[in-house]
Amino acid sequence: MNPFNRYLKTIWQIFKKDIRVEWRGRQGIPVMLVFALLIVFLFNFALQLSPDLQAELAAGLLWVALAFASTLGLNRSIASERENNALDGLLLAPVDRSAIFFGKSLSNFVFTFLVALILLPVFSVFYNQNMLNLRLIFIILLGLGSYTSLGTLLAVLSIQTRARDVLLPVLLFPLALPILIAAVESSRLVLGSHPVSDYQSWLFLLIAGNILFIGVGLLFFETILEE
Amino acid sequence: MSERFPSEPFSIEISNLVKHYHHQNVLDHLQLTIKRGDLCVLVGDNGAGKTTLLRILASLIRPDQGEIRLINNTENENSSYRGKIGYLGHQSMFYNDLTAAENLRHYAELYQIPNAQEAAEASIQSVELTGFKDNLVRTFSRGMQQRLSIARALLHHPSILLFDEPYTGLDQKAANFLDAQLRNLHQPDKIILVAAHRPQRMLSFATHIAWLQKGKISHHIPIDQISDFPDLEDYLRGTV
């Protein structure tokens, strides 16, 4: 098998394993989903949103819910590798270690994206506007892509500390801020039926975020894990 | 890795290994060479650095200095260094929510073993757990987990075996099973290094003993020469 196929196969294998673990334990997606919904309700009452404000703020609320909920999924995903030290098992395998980063990022990304897809119809009902919009889904793909790759790296980093998973949001949120701003703004403009030219700068920012954070993950994943 | 005189047997050569934690050298310019066919017991107090040494050899820890070389490694030359290592650590490295067979299959795929499913089942059979292969690992006792861990470590037929305190937490029956496994694995083409802070039961079948003290290997001798070194003898008596 040529090295490239081997690399892809390793990513796929880790992804497949994570799906199986998730299917058995159901500790990631359902928890994220319920938490996201709770945030929606909490915001509704905390901010006492009037109907016209709701429509305006739906994009922001969606991203706040996703940003918070995904930290639970990220922590869970890395905790499953820490239990029984399975991460050592991955590191022992004769594979390029960056493939482990890609595999874990991929499963975190897919799980969070699934949560987002389930949230969209719910938001459509709650905020009385159609959010099942292909452009919005594209933006969610871009936003979550960079958010979960940075999140995966920082989750692996924080699990090495004494504070463990508590640390993740503190490290992740300030660094992910530009991504979240870009995601919120472009989602808001898409939902307001603005032309692409109004939000293309945000799309570029999201693409830049993907390149940057995937690159950072490739560069530092092994450094973080080596003892 | 380097090739040297072809007459030398396949061996693993550790030179000048240094690793420090908390301002102290856990390993301090450590030297050790283990040859093919050796079954070496690594003894030393808790905290002497046995685990650190094994984890460095397994490439889980990066040493601060020094190098590890494989000499005259003719067998499966194209597999990478990590592909030659079979490592058994303190923890099982299994996913609690997967079955025994699924866990091993996962590792077989990562090691690019052809027919991963069959390889996984064969290795489960070799540790006599076939009846439990579809049970979740979280339901396994410590002894069963350890047996499955051995299966995982041997899955890809590694030529260098590193076992870290394999007897810890095992009952008499499981320990006897491990003895038998180690005797079986002890073959002329393999290098076996077992860390044990209570090495007594291994002295009957190990070939060499290495004593790790103050970050260095103070003694590395064939097992039948122990009586020539009273301090080592004393130490071993103290570990009973």
Add this chain to the structure above:
Amino acid sequence: MINKPKLLTVFDILTALTLLGALALILFWTPVEITMGPVQKVFYFHVSAAWAGMLAFVAAGAAGAGYLITRKLHWDWVSLSAVEVGLVFGLIAILSGMIWAQPIWNTWWVWEPRLTTTAIMELIYLAYFILRSSLETPEKRARLSAVFAIISVITVPLTFFSIRLFRTIHPVVIAPGGGDSAFSMTPCMLRAFLISLGVFTILLVDLFWHRYRLAKLNYKNQTGEN
């Protein structure tokens, strides 16, 4: 090692003198800006502090890379010292910005790109300290902090860009005219401004030097070396 180097004492005196000089220059020899009045004079130290803070954070990222390449702990002391000093300068920049904002825009806080970016940087580097405090082994702490310092410094431009873009789309009622471009500087003001920048850079180096010595002494103290 325990003795303070002579050069540092000389440098301390130099820093104090230039700082006093710059202060006198700003207070007595720069004109009072017509629309804003005397409070505009905060600007000289405000921008200089922001500059010094930014410089420190870039240095911290570079020192992080230095650690990862060489694995020598003194790079970690450099990184730590730079972040700590940078945090202080960032705080000065934010507080002086608020002092300026109050009379000019009639509010203590404006979500102006530079001010907001500085505030987020402060949060990032506070997280840096939380990360450090939950790691005990010096080598591991150095390694993980280095990675975080590098990631932090490369996201700062992205943050600044995103907030600026955010601002241009949402014009605010009280328009923050964009800090230093809000008024035109006379040559005299420009000179005072450039001198402030220089003086704050000297102050940064001086404080950093002290902090670095402290980190080194702390390490020697823990290891029991002399």
